[in-house]
Amino acid sequence: MAEHNLFLLLACLPFATSLILLTLPPRARGASTWLSALSLAGGLAVLAGFLPGIQAGNVLRASMEWVPSLGMNMALRMDGFAWLFATLVLSIGVLVVIYARYYMGESDSLPRFYALLMAFTGAMQGILISGNVLVMVVFWEMTSFMSFLLIGFWHQGAAARDGARTALIITAFGGLCLLVAMLMLGHAAGSYDLGMILRAGDRVRAHPLYGPMLALFLLGAFTKSAQFPFHFWLPGAMAAPTPVSAFLHSATMVKAGVFLLVRFSPVLGGTEAWFFTVTGAGCITLILGAAVALYRHDLKGLLAYSTISHLGLITALAGIGGPVAILAAIFHICNHAVFKASLFMAAGIIDHETGTRDMRRLSGLFRPMPFTALLAIVAASAMAGVPLLNGFLSKEMFLAEAVDWHNGTWLDNALPYFAIVGSSLSVAYSLRFIATVFFGPQATDLPKAPHEPPAWMRRPVELLVLICLLVGIFPALTLGPIINTAARSVAGAHMPYYHIAVWHGVNAPLILSLIALAVGTLIYAFSAKAIPHGPEGPFLLHRIRGQRVYDWILFRLTWRLPRLALRIFSTEALQPQLRLLVLTAIAVACGSLWGALTFASDLRLHAPNPAFALLWLVGAACAVGAAWQAKYHRFAALVLLGGAGVVTCLTFAWFSSPDLALTQLLVEVATTVLLLLGLRWLPKRRSEIAEDKLLPAKIRRGRDLVIAIAGGLGIAAIAFALMTRPVITNVGDWFLGNAYYEGGGTNVVNVILVDFRAFDTFGEIAVLAIVALTVYALLRRFRPAPESIAAPDQQTVGGPSLDDYLYVPSVIMVWMFPVLIMVSGYFFFRGHDLPGGGFAAGVTLAIAFLIQYIGTNVRWVESRITVLPIRWMGIGLLIAGATGMGAWLFGYPFLTAHARYVHVPLIGDVPAATAMLFDIGVFATVMGAVVLMLVAIAHQSLRASRRREIDDAPRKEAA
Amino acid sequence: MEIILSAAIGILSASGIWLVLRPRSFQVVIGLCLLSYAVNLFIFSMGRLTPGAPPIMPKGGFIDPTLYADPVPQALVLTAIVISFATTALFLVVMIASRGMTGTDHVDGKERSQQ
Known part of the structure; x- marks a missing residue:
């Protein structure tokens, strides 16, 4: 159990540290360094505690429930391979943290840097130790995002932004492919559990989906590990701060791809397709990377291409896939991480101390910085594969595998040649790095004086170089046992123990190594003069740049194509869009209901009532009239609209829905007033538009009329078919039966709104509040149409005043104020049991305020009462939310209501449900929102008159 | 009754659709209002027409759901009424602001170009 918890702790520690780091101020340099380093060291301590169990061949597991419905548990799993890799990541992480403390400048926020680095470490470690392939993909994508943020850490620079974006697009694209591959893999293996999948190799390889699965899987791995043809993002990512490059682009992130290849080689590997694609891509990358590396002038560019080349080597080994190849791949992963991290750090030191990374300018640095030079030379020799250094051992194992292993294909036969070419080039670029930077005449025109x-x-570099030497000289004593454990956990427990030794006698690999050293030296010797003046790539090859191809494709995909599509498929005009919308709706309805729209055999019909028919005769006339008049006679259309609304309202009342009738009536009042207020700012249409008489306009109107009639007929048919079907039992019956017992109210509609489905209502009042605020915000910068700025007759001095029109009504309206407040309260309190409720009460009170504005004028009202609609809204939402959260205190879910009746002397039993409190929130929000919208529009006339005064002032002065 | 109400829904929505397809913004506002009546009535009618049986329960005792109108469509429509008021207000404000800024009440903010 303790082990289980420690394992979870290990997984969470970097993320927790990242969160803490985010809270630190930018100047907390020391504290953030200590915190990050200690956190990683803590992870290492936990790993060290796991070592005995791992070496015994145990597999550690831990799991937490995450999304059980998808079969997705936060499962963790650690075997020898994962242990080794996690240890590598965390150890290099500690060194990078120490190094970054000195590398990053005073202006960089170290806590932010470390927070990203820690989150990245957590994600990387997550890939290694996740026990569920879907969880692994989640972590995989997380590394892509974190690396995006880290590469773009110096986001002021365009190169950093471009590099980060390219890396993200490529790796995230790969991650998407990987997700699909993993879904297929889980489907084929019958489980998403990593352990189960690793045992289901035969089933997976025999599955019909094996081909696409393999292709997608390899896309994921190749993009991450910068394999040809996706290698170009890695050099672009060199715009990252050097500690990031040392960590991500040598030891961790790009290794995730080869980790995946090695991890899944027992499942997906062993087939001809696997061998050809993986080893083939690996070999191409090995040679291409090494060849380009030789020609790069940028120090980090050389290292980036060399990383690509070494990743190619590991990929090629993973493609071969036998136990020894797996062991060699794992060994080279470790060795490359060690020497490449130290080389990146050394490059960073050189950049930091001289101010440039251009190898054409750097020269003779051995004299001013001998220690760094010595360290870099040893590390570069390890990269070249010089004997007695760690790089030599794993490279020799690769050569041995290339020579000894056979499956009879042409690629297998060609493998030794690829290996020797790659190794020679690797010697050549390592030599170039050493010779150019540290030897020769001391450079004099460097931006800074080197020291x-x-x-x-330097300490991290020293430690890494020491490891290069120790592993190179005593491989069997240092890494031997754990590499074997790791390889056994991948290739199977039956694998014999492999003795890694420095000296195997004079055999083919040794001879090949020596040839590579000699040829590499020759290559450099012959090209040393030409390289600094030539292009940054080998003969002809520098003309074909992956980056350019990528830019070309991306430009087409994200710029040309969308614009082309926009030009073809889109229009700025609203009418065609709406027409398309309506036509699509009609088409979809026709398509899905064609032949399916049947009428019930036993129609559920009520005998037509003549009064109802007459009512709708008026209603239909109003609707058609409104449609007819809306263009030239807006006021008439508005009145007709009101008529249709009243008929609708009566229909609600007719068919047993008093709540709806009440609300509709009140909202009708508010809507009409609102539109009337709006009409004030819409200048009258003076003359008929001449174009309307022309044929095209008539055709348009005819076409729209057909669409409208078709839509209306369709809706009518559907409505009729549904209305006449027999009633089926539905959730409404449950509401009816339980409203009183569960909700404590007898008005079921209100109980549904404030109790059973209160969360919906909560959302709706929030929407209402948002809309009201939007209206308010839009009107703050309102500029009326020039024609409507002039004050209407009623507002001009000397003109007829309001009293001349509406003296008696306005007195009545003012007196109605307390009555309406009373009515509103009445609606509110009876709401739970009888028609009424928060919505109706809120609109009623809003109307009470509104009537004051209509009956008098804005100034009169606002000098007497203060309405603060925004506060009403805010408090209403807070009350509703707090009522909901109150349920938490009693251990119930959000918005659980409690209902009871309280006996009040003289009045009797009063319903006292928490739903009532919620309804107060609804009431306040609705009232606030409606008042806010109406008052905001009403205030415009006040603002307009103020603006007129300002405009008139200079004119008066002039007079 | 069913025939009358479905015809009414049809006429309301036909008028609404026709107005929504018109070029003047006030027409579109009126059209949206008419459409919202039609849609509210449509949703409401999904609970079937039951005159004279509002969903107000007695306090206690056995309840036979067939004796009452379906409360669910009513609850849905109640909030829809208030929300449609809000959207009308929003569109109205956009309309008058656009009229003030562009000098035209065409929905695209500019008159149809002469072709």
Whole structure:
């Protein structure tokens, strides 16, 4: 159990540290360094505690429930391979943290940097130790995002932004492919559990989906590991701060791809397709990367291409896939991480202390910085594969595999040649790095005078180089056992113990190694003069750049194509869009209901009532009239609209829905007033539009009329078919039966709104509040049409005043104020049991305010009462939310209501449900929102008159 | 009754659709209002027409759901009424602001170009 918890702790620690780091101020440099380093060291301590169990061949597991419905548990799993890799990540992480403390400048926010780095470490570790392939993909994508943020850490620079974006697009594209591959893999293996999948290799390879699965899987792995043809993002990512490159682009992120290849080689590997694609891509990448590396002038560019090349080597080994190849791949992963991290750090030191990374300018640095030079030379020799250094051992194992392993294909026969070419080129670029930077005449025109870096900036490099030497000289004593454990956990427990030794006698790999060293030296010797003046790539090859192809494709995909599509499929005009919308709705309805729209055999019909028919005769006339008049006679259309609304309202009342009738009536009042207020700002249409008489306009109107009639007929038919069907039992019956017992109210509609489905209502009042605020915000910068700025007759001095028109009504309206408040309260309190409720009460009170504005004028009202609609809304939402959260205090879910009757002396039993409190919230929000919208529009006349005064002032002065 | 109400829904929505397809913004506002009546009535009618049986329960005792109108469509429509008021207000404000800024009440903010 303790082990289980420690394992979870290990997985969560970097993320927790990241969150803490985010809270630190930018100047907390020391504290953030200590925190990050200690967090990683803590992870290492946990890993060290796991070592005995891992070496015994155990597999550690832990799991938490995450999305059980998808079969997705936060399962963790650690075997020898994952342990080794996690240890590598965390150890290099500690060194990078120390190094970054000295590398990053005073203006960079170290806590932010470390927070990203920690989150990345957590994600990387998550890939290694996740026990569920879907969880693994989640972490995989997380590394892509974190690396995007880290590469773009210096986001002021365009290169950093471009590099980060390219890396993200490529790796996230790969991640998407990987997700699909993993879904297929889980489907084929019958489980998403990693352990189960690793045992289901035969089933997976025999599955019909094996081909696409493999292709998608390899796209994921290749993009991440920068394999040809996706290699170009890695050099672009060199715009990242050097600690990031040292960590992500040598030891961790790009290794995730090869980790995946090695991890899944027992499942997906062993087939001809696997061998050809993986080893083939690996070999191409090995040679291409090495060849380009030789020609790069940028120090980090050389290292980036060399990383690509070494990743190609590991990929090629994973493609071969036998136990020894797996072991060699794992060994080279470790060795490459160690020497490449130290080389990146050394490059960073050189950049930091000289101010440039251009190898054409750097020269003779051995004299000013001898220690750094010595370290870099040893590390570069390890990269070249010089004997007695760690790189030599794993490279020799690769050569041995290339020579000894056979499956009879042409690629297998060609493998030794690829290996020797790649190795020779690797020797050549390592030599170039050493010779150009550290030897020759001392450079004089460097931006800074070079000198040794701070001691602690060099310590991480020293340690890494020491490891290069120790592993290179005593492989069996240092890494041997754990590499074997790791390889056994991948290739199977039956694998014999492999002795890694420095000296195997004079055999083919040794001879090949020596040939590579000699040829590499020759290559460099012959090309040393030409390289600094040539292009950054080998003969002809520098003309074909992956980056350019990528840019070309991306430009087409994200710029040309969308614009072309926009030009073809889109229009700025609203009418065609709406027409398309309506036509689509009609088409979809026709398509899905064609032949399916049947009428019930036993129609559920009520005998037509003549009064109802007459009512709708008026209603239909109003609707058609409104449609007819809306263009030239807006006021008439508005009145007719009101007529249709009243008939609708009566229909609600007729068919047993008093709540709806009440609300509709009140809202009708508010809507009409609102539109009337709006009409004030819409200048009258003076003359008929001449174009309307022309034929095209008539055709348009005819076409729209056909669409409208078709739509109306369709809706009518559907409505009729549904209305006449027999009633089926539905959720409404449950509401009816339980409203009183569960909700404590007898008005079921209100109980549904404030109790059973209160969360919906909560959302709706929030929407209402948002809309009201939007209206308010839009009107703050309102500019009326020039024609409507002039004050209407009623507002001009000397003109007829309001009293001349509406003296008696206005007195009545003012007196109605307390009555309406009373009515509103009445609606509110009876709401739970009888028609009424928060919505109706809210609109009623809003109307009470509104009537004051209509009956008098804005100034009169606002000098007497203060309405603060925004506060009403805010408080209403808070009350509703707080009522909902109150349920938490009693251990119930959000918005659980409690209902009871309280006996009040003299009045009797009063319903006292928490739903009532919620209804107060609804009431306040609705009232606030309606008042806010209406008052905001009404206030415009006040603002307009103020603006007129300002405009008139200079004119008066002039007079 | 069913025939009358479905015909009414049809006429309301036909008028609404026709107005929504018109070029002047006030027409579109009126059209949206008419459409919202039609849609509210449509949703409401999904609970079937039951005159004289509002869903107000007695306090206690056995309840036979067939004796009452379906409360669910009513609850749905109640909030829809208030929300449609809000959208009308929003569109109205956009309309008058657009009229003020562009000098035309065409929905595209400019008159149809002469072709």
